[in-house]
Amino acid sequence: MKPAGPSPGASRHPLPRERANPSRLLLPERAYANPYAAGVALGVVLLASFVIAGRGLGASGAFRWVAARIMPATERGDLWLVFEIVGVIAGGFVSAALGGRLRRDVERGPRASSRARLACAFGGGAAMGVGAALARGCTSGLALSGGALLSVGAWAFMIAMFGVALLLAPLMRWEWR
Amino acid sequence: MALIAAIAIGFAFGFVLESAGLGSARKLAGQFYFTDFTVMKVMMTAIAVAMAGSFWLARLGIIDLANVYVPETSLAAQLGGGAIFGLGFLVAGLCPGTSCVAAATGRADGLAVMGGILSGMLIAGRFLLPFEFRQWTLPELLHVPYAIIVAVVTIGFAFVAKRGRAVIAAAALMTVFAGTPYTARDIDAITLASWIKDHKAGVEIVDERTPVEFAATHIPLSVNRPGDGSIVIRDAGREYVLRGGIAAWNSEVLKTQHPTPATLYFAPLRRQGC
Numbered sequence: 001m002k003p004a005g006p007s008p009g010a011s012r013h014p015l016p017r018e019r020a021n022p023s024r025l026l027l028p029e030r031a032y033a034n035p036y037a038a039g040v041a042l043g044v045v046l047l048a049s050f051v052i053a054g055r056g057l058g059a060s061g062a063f064r065w066v067a068a069r070i071m072p073a074t075e076r077g078d079l080w081l082v083f084e085i086v087g088v089i090a091g092g093f094v095s096a097a098l099g100g101r102l103r104r105d106v107e108r109g110p111r112a113s114s115r116a117r118l119a120c121a122f123g124g125g126a127a128m129g130v131g132a133a134l135a136r137g138c139t140s141g142l143a144l145s146g147g148a149l150l151s152v153g154a155w156a157f158m159i160a161m162f163g164v165a166l167l168l169a170p171l172m173r174w175e176w177r
Numbered sequence: 178m179a180l181i182a183a184i185a186i187g188f189a190f191g192f193v194l195e196s197a198g199l200g201s202a203r204k205l206a207g208q209f210y211f212t213d214f215t216v217m218k219v220m221m222t223a224i225a226v227a228m229a230g231s232f233w234l235a236r237l238g239i240i241d242l243a244n245v246y247v248p249e250t251s252l253a254a255q256l257g258g259g260a261i262f263g264l265g266f267l268v269a270g271l272c273p274g275t276s277c278v279a280a281a282t283g284r285a286d287g288l289a290v291m292g293g294i295l296s297g298m299l300i301a302g303r304f305l306l307p308f309e310f311r312q313w314t315l316p317e318l319l320h321v322p323y324a325i326i327v328a329v330v331t332i333g334f335a336f337v338a339k340r341g342r343a344v345i346a347a348a349a350l351m352t353v354f355a356g357t358p359y360t361a362r363d364i365d366a367i368t369l370a371s372w373i374k375d376h377k378a379g380v381e382i383v384d385e386r387t388p389v390e391f392a393a394t395h396i397p398l399s400v401n402r403p404g405d406g407s408i409v410i411r412d413a414g415r416e417y418v419l420r421g422g423i424a425a426w427n428s429e430v431l432k433t434q435h436p437t438p439a440t441l442y443f444a445p446l447r448r449q450g451c
Contacts, residue, residue, distance in 0.1 A: 032196065032197055032198035032204075032215075033196040033197050033198075035197055035214070035215045035218035035219050035222070036218055036222050036337075036338075038193055038196055038197030038219050038222075039197075039218055039219040039220070039221070039222020039223045039225075039226070040222055040223075040226055041193045041196075042190070042193045042194070042197075042219060042222070042223035042226075043222060043223040043224070043225065043226025043227045043230065044226065044230070045186065045189045045190055045193060046223055046226075046227040047226065047227045047230040047231060047234070048186060048189070049186045050227070050230075050231050050234075050240065050245050051234065051239075051240055052182050052186065053179065053182055053183065053186065054244050054245050054246060055245065055246040056227075056245075056246070056248075057186070057187075057190050057274070058274075059272070059273035059274035059277065060273045060294065060298075063273060063291075063294045063295050063298050064298050066295060066298075067295060067298035067299050067302055068302070070295075070299060071299055071302050071303075079180075080179065080180065080183050081183070083180045083183035083184050083187065084183040084184070084186060084187035084190070085187060085277055086184055086187060087183065087184040087185060087186065087187020087188040087189075087190065087191060088187040088188070088190050088191035088194070088274060088277050088278060088281075089191060089277050089278075089280070089281040090184075090187075090188050090191065090281070091187065091188035091189060091190060091191025091192035091193075091194075091195070092191035092192065092194060092195040092200055092277065092278035092279075092281035092282060093191075093281040093282065094188075094192060095191070095192040095193075095195035095196050096195050096200065096281065096282035096283075099195070099196070101195070101200075101282060102282055102283050103282065103283050103284070104283040104284075104285070105283070105284060105285070106284065106285045106286050107201060107202050107203055107270075107279070107284050107286050108286070109203070117286055118285065118286060118289045120268050120269065120270070121202075121269050121270070121271070121286040121287075121289035121290045121293065122289045122290070122292055122293040122296075123265075123268055123269075123293060124264075124265040124266065124267070124268030124269025124270070124271075124290065124293060125265065125269050125271075125276065125289065125290035125291065125292065125293020125294045125295075125296070125297065126265070126293040126294070126296045126297035126300065127261055127262070127264050127265030127268065127269075127293075127297060128261075128262050128265035128266060128269060128272065128273060128290075128293070128294055128297060129265075129293065129294040129295065129296060129297015129298040129299075129300070129301065130258075130261055130265075130297040130298075130300060130301045131258045131259065131260070131261035131262025131263075131264075131265055131297075132258065132262055132273065132294070132297075132298070133258070133297070133298055133301035133302065133306070134254050134255075134257055134258030134261065134301065134306060134308075135254055135255040135257075135258025135259055135262060136248070136249070136251075136254070136255075136258075136310065137248055138262065138272055138273045138274070139220075139266070139272040139273065139274060139275075140190075140272070140273065140274040141248065142248050142255070143220070144220060144223060144224060144227075145227075145248065146247065146248035147224045147228075148223075148224045148227035148228040148231060149228075149231065149242075149245065149247045149248070149314070150228070150247075150314045150315040150316065150323065150326060151247050151248045151249070151250060151313070151314060151315075152250045152252070152313040152314060152315060152317075152318050153248060153249065153250030153251060153252070153254075153255040153310075153313065154248055154250075154255075155315065156250070156252055156255045156256050156259065157255040157256075157258065157259035157262070158259070159256075159259070160255070160256045160257075160258075160259025160260045160262075160263060161259040161260070161262050161263035161266060162263065163260075163263065164259070164260045164263035164264055164267070165209050165263040165264070165266055165267040166209055168263075168264060168267055169209040169210055169267060172206075172209075172267055172268060173210065175206070175268075175270070176203060176206050176207075176210075176270075
């Protein structure tokens, strides 16, 4: 997708600006795409997945596949999603390279140390792993794909997820500002 | 071949996520503080487009919704799992898909989230999860036709759209009158028999043969509405046709009820639940 011009909200962004990133590639950094345009594009990708593969997008199922290889007692994983995630990583890399947004850093707020941010990332990831295993899906596979196909569980998951995150958000404000 | 498609679909998925800025934990976390609405805008737009798109592709006969996997529901597992997931999402600032994008763009926190998810999966894998999942969709929950739900979402979207409101409103209006996206498909006699036996809620059996044929033999609970001679089963907006008609019912279901010496011999045992 062609990135749109500077987004109107960029200057009003209340969270601190990006730290200097010495390891950026040569290409000039470009603004992110308009979220609605990106949403339409994502919807078309999801639709293509329905038509071509007969299923939606996903992410946590790929982690489950790897977990099942490490510990055979775990529930079956999904090899299709492992290949899909390989594509996600490649697509994310190419998009960031074209937009001049490749950087080697730890993204964090001014008050959070690198170590604290990495600990939060790992701990939060572990909670998501447990949650996704329970719910049999995550933001992509359950909320996004199931939501579009009117699955009751997908909407229940979305309400619980955003409800808890918004409720507890004040406790984590220090991580970002 | 399917795996090549998986890589291509994933590539487009990752490309779009990164383009929208969803490889940045700071941007995603902004959603929880109402300082950045990118997550909601991208996600709800994508859901609306894919929802209306799959409805119309199915309605026009280009795809069969029966062949698209719909994630199954267990309210307890998904409300509980969603709550734990929401806590993790808040703390990590990234979700599983976006953590892969963050890692791909060089961010170490993305990689840490990926490691965390894998550990969480391994922890959860140690426990047997007793939840029962089943196919359950919003039209069945709300008793509202599929088309109406899609139309409401489409209209809601017309409010946020800056351009093309008239087109979106027209599409919503068309959706209201579009009918069901499900195409009639076969159901076998044994499955139908199990539905009747279990008193599956909301099932309607319409026998479209002549009244004479109907009087001779018919499926329990079916109603006679003479038509094209087939037996049509409606289940929460979906339409099925009994494969093989009444003949299949007679041979596959009723035949099993003809007593044979063996079934007579074992019948008392079966009653005791052995």
